[in-house]
Amino acid sequence: MTAGKQHVSDFHVYDTTMRDGAQQEGLNLSVQDKMHIARHLDDLGVGYIEGGWPGSNPKDTEFFALAAKELDLKHATLAAFGATRRADGVAADDELVAALRESGASVVTLVAKSHDRHVELALRTTLAENLAMVRDSVTHLREEGQRVFVDLEHFFDGYRANRDYALEVAATAADAGAEVVILCDTNGGMLPHWVSEIVTDVATTGARLGIHAHNDTGCAVANSMAAVQAGVTHVQGCINGYGERTGNADLITCVANLELKFDMQVLPEGKLAEATRIAHAIAEITNYPPSARQPYTGVSSFAHKAGLHASAIRVDPNLYQHIDPALVGNDMRLLVSEMAGRATIELKGKELGYDLANDAKRLARVTDRVKQMEQDGYTFEAADASFELLLAEEMEGARPSYFDVESWRVLAESARGEEASSEATVKLTAGGVRLAVIGEGNGPVNALDHALRQAIEQVYPDVARFHLIDFRVRILDQGHGTDAITRVLIETTDGKDVWVTVGVGANIIEASWEALVDAFTYGLRKHGVDPRIDH
Numbered sequence: 001m002t003a004g005k006q007h008v009s010d011f012h013v014y015d016t017t018m019r020d021g022a023q024q025e026g027l028n029l030s031v032q033d034k035m036h037i038a039r040h041l042d043d044l045g046v047g048y049i050e051g052g053w054p055g056s057n058p059k060d061t062e063f064f065a066l067a068a069k070e071l072d073l074k075h076a077t078l079a080a081f082g083a084t085r086r087a088d089g090v091a092a093d094d095e096l097v098a099a100l101r102e103s104g105a106s107v108v109t110l111v112a113k114s115h116d117r118h119v120e121l122a123l124r125t126t127l128a129e130n131l132a133m134v135r136d137s138v139t140h141l142r143e144e145g146q147r148v149f150v151d152l153e154h155f156f157d158g159y160r161a162n163r164d165y166a167l168e169v170a171a172t173a174a175d176a177g178a179e180v181v182i183l184c185d186t187n188g189g190m191l192p193h194w195v196s197e198i199v200t201d202v203a204t205t206g207a208r209l210g211i212h213a214h215n216d217t218g219c220a221v222a223n224s225m226a227a228v229q230a231g232v233t234h235v236q237g238c239i240n241g242y243g244e245r246t247g248n249a250d251l252i253t254c255v256a257n258l259e260l261k262f263d264m265q266v267l268p269e270g271k272l273a274e275a276t277r278i279a280h281a282i283a284e285i286t287n288y289p290p291s292a293r294q295p296y297t298g299v300s301s302f303a304h305k306a307g308l309h310a311s312a313i314r315v316d317p318n319l320y321q322h323i324d325p326a327l328v329g330n331d332m333r334l335l336v337s338e339m340a341g342r343a344t345i346e347l348k349g350k351e352l353g354y355d356l357a358n359d360a361k362r363l364a365r366v367t368d369r370v371k372q373m374e375q376d377g378y379t380f381e382a383a384d385a386s387f388e389l390l391l392a393e394e395m396e397g398a399r400p401s402y403f404d405v406e407s408w409r410v411l412a413e414s415a416r417g418e419e420a421s422s423e424a425t426v427k428l429t430a431g432g433v434r435l436a437v438i439g440e441g442n443g444p445v446n447a448l449d450h451a452l453r454q455a456i457e458q459v460y461p462d463v464a465r466f467h468l469i470d471f472r473v474r475i476l477d478q479g480h481g482t483d484a485i486t487r488v489l490i491e492t493t494d495g496k497d498v499w500v501t502v503g504v505g506a507n508i509i510e511a512s513w514e515a516l517v518d519a520f521t522y523g524l525r526k527h528g529v530d531p532r533i534d535h
């Protein structure tokens with residue numbers, strides 16, 4: 001255990017990515033997706049994984065059947081989510097309760113109403129019958145040998161509307177054998193001081209409490225932290241803050257806060273350092289690009305753009321960082337832009353293997369060049385590869401060059417109303433040989449890419465491994481219409497790494513060509529290829 005961290009025996013870190021997270025608009029998980037996510041969550045060391053609602057749809061039922069056979073969890077316990085029995089029925093005979101009983105999950109999390117208005121309007125039953133539904137369902141599943149947690153939907157709103165009834169539902173669940181009673185901010189409208197007051201009051205019932213917070217006020221994590229401070233020992237959330245509407249509390253942010261700010265050891269030792277990797281791996285599965293600004297795990301979480309920040313960081317990174325990024329498996333990054341000062345360039349240069357610390361003149365020149373080029377429309381924070389070429393040019397006296405371009409030309413043609421196609425001619429010298437190559441493509445940049453790669457591949461076979469994966473165009477002075485300056489960003493991969501280059505020009509093809517040449521030049525340099533060119 002980390003020195004100073006307090007081990008909290010049996011604190012529950014409960015993940016609901018595969019149930020409430022899957023209630024997010026646009027997020028859809030297959031059974032295999034769920035199996036992969038469950039393994040990642042187990043690897044992170046969470047205590048509980050809510051796999052879905054068996055019985056509510058065939059996919060969730062199949063997931064629990066497959067999980068029972070094939071999911072070998074090392075840390076986590078699988079939980080099945082579902083509702084209490086229907087009104088005026090019997091839990092033992094309720095079809096959905098049966099699905100929970102037969103799910104193979106040792107923990108069942110039952111959702112129950114605790115807001116009087118919801119009981120009357122949504123369930124269309126009496127307050128007494130709702131209490132009976134809770135009691136009967138919990139008792140039945142306990143008798144069947146399952147552990148039961150109860151999610152009290154709309155608890156905070158319910159408490160404000162009718163405190164006595166909300167407390168009575170909580171007490172009924174606990175008396176019937178619910179191990180944890182989870183207070184849910186279902187509509188996400190709470191603020192931390194309200195949560196704090198209410199949890200403190202409910203804690204007097206003696207029930208073990210949990211928190212499930214939605215993010216509609218932007219306070220899901222803050223509300224979860226307020227609840228922990230007021231005594232809850234079970235926190236629910238979703239990876240990357242997925243969830244219905246604006247999402248749930250981001251479980252990784254909660255856990256990192258608990259471990260690094262509350263000094264509570266809630267994951268197995270060493271697991272927090274896996275957080276960034278796992279958050280991103282799960283984002284790959286959900287097909288939801290991770291937010292760069294996600295606390296702790298975002299690529300921008302420890303990225304520094306302002307020159308003054310970099311200047312202080314050069315002395316001590318902690319001056320502008322709340323934690324060491326390595327604690328959550330993230331990295332510090334320095335962004336080169338018009339906001340950079342000499343310190344940023346010095347640190348970035350160091351990262352790229354250049355010592356600029358004792359070269360004030362060159363440092364000032366690179367800094368000025370970056371600022372001027374950004375004024376002209378370039379952006380280096382997004383195009384790290386083009387910055388590296390610029391720096392290499394300054395340090396080595398000439399821009400890295402693998403071929404000498406004589407000319408290029410592009411034609412676009414649509415014959416008899418057919419889809420337009422393009423043809424490009426590139427003339428250049430590489431390896432001492434003059435080459436003139438024609439390339440075809442579905443657009444002008446595609447045709448130029450084909451022509452350029454066909455020409456230089458003869459001399460530099462590594463080029464065959466480079467693939468353009470993204471092409472982004474932005475018009476910079478929007479008032480000018482078709483006269484505007486265009487910025488093009490090209491993203492390239494060699495199957496292992498990804499790099500971005502930038503080109504700017506009044507002509508979109510010219511800007512694209514500049515970014516394209518940088519893309520191939522950077523790739524060849526990165527592969528350690530020697531230039532074969534006679535200048």
Ligand SMILES: CC(=O)SCCNC(=O)CCNC(=O)[C@H](O)C(C)(C)COP(=O)(O)OP(=O)(O)OC[C@H]1O[C@@H](n2cnc3c(N)ncnc32)[C@H](O)[C@@H]1OP(=O)(O)O
Binds near residue numbers: 056083111
């Ligand atoms: C706050 C939360 O996020 S809780 C999780 C919510 N998640 C989901 O709803 C996703 C999965 N849900 C489903 O697949 C379906 O809604 C099902 C299978 C649960 C129910 O489907 P249906 O039987 O067609 O009913 P429908 O979706 O219209 O829901 C209304 C019924 O649920 C009942 N119900 C609503 N909440 C509860 C509850 N907490 N306990 C018991 N019954 C409930 C209502 O009384 C109503 O019953 P009735 O049809 O007998 O009048």
Ligand SMILES: CC(=O)C(=O)O
Binds near residue numbers: 212
């Ligand atoms: C249970 C749940 O998901 C909620 O109340 O938001």
